[in-house]
Every structure is written in C-alpha cells, then in structure tokens.
Amino acid sequence: MKILVDTNVLIDVIAGREPFFDDSLKIFEFCRREIVEGAIAANSVVNITYILRKQFTLDELRKVLLNLRKIFKIESVDDEKLVAALNDKNFSDFEDCLQTRCAINFHADYIVTRNVKDFVASEIPAVTPAEFREILEEEKFLPTD
Helix, strand or coil, rough: CCCCCCCCHHHHHHHCCCCCCCHHHHHHHHHHCCEEEEEEEEEHHHHHHHCCCCCCCCCHHHHHHHHHHHHCCCCCCHHHHHHHHCCCCCCCCHHHHHHHHHHHHCCEEEEEEECCCHHHCCCCCEEEEEHHHHHHHHHHCCCCC
C-alpha cells in the first residue's frame, strides 16, 4: 500500500504538535518499518522550512528534513504537475491540489492528512492518520504483537 503524507502531518511530528503528535508519529513508523510505502511532495519540504523557521535553526531543520528522506520518498514537483494543479478548478487551495497531483503520480492509495475536507475533489481518497491506522488494521497490514 502507498500513501502520500500531507505537510500538516509532517509538521505535527517535527514540531511535536499536540494533540496530533501520537497519531501522526504512527504514520512515520508505518513508513519507516516499511509496512506501507510513504512519499511526501517536494513542496512540503519548502513549506516545512518556511513554517518552522522561527521554531528551529536552519541547521536543525536541515537535519530533520534530510532524515525525512530516510523514511519517505520525495515526489517531485514539475511543470506537468504545476500546470495540472493550476488548471484544476475543483480545488480552492493550490497547495492541496499540488499534493493530490503528487499522490496521483506516486500511485498512492491514500493521502494522509488532518484536513480531509480540503481534499474532497481529490481522485485519491484522503484520510486522517487515525483513519489510516484503522484501514491498516482492517486490511491486516499491521503485524500482531
């Protein structure tokens, strides 16, 4: 199973945002343990750097972002995805549309996000981190302890 992880879930873990941290951290673990194949959009790296620039030094952010590459594949943002996102009038938020384009290119089964309502126009179903864990449990993807 393949997922694209939205920026907000990444920031939840990096910044330790409560009450979202635990559910979002589980997504990292599923990908790190290769229970699922995870990707992030390249523009998420830019957004994380901008959003967290006052919370972390640039060196700290570089280290964190380089470590993300060990867990997630990076889905590039190219001219084709940009044009498709710009022309998609079903989305009101360009960044969410670009995330969807990256998910489509990655052949993701789900987009994991806390803002499911922002992806109602997406071809790829959007689920919260907690909902994704339930899907893995139902489909017997999680190893039994």
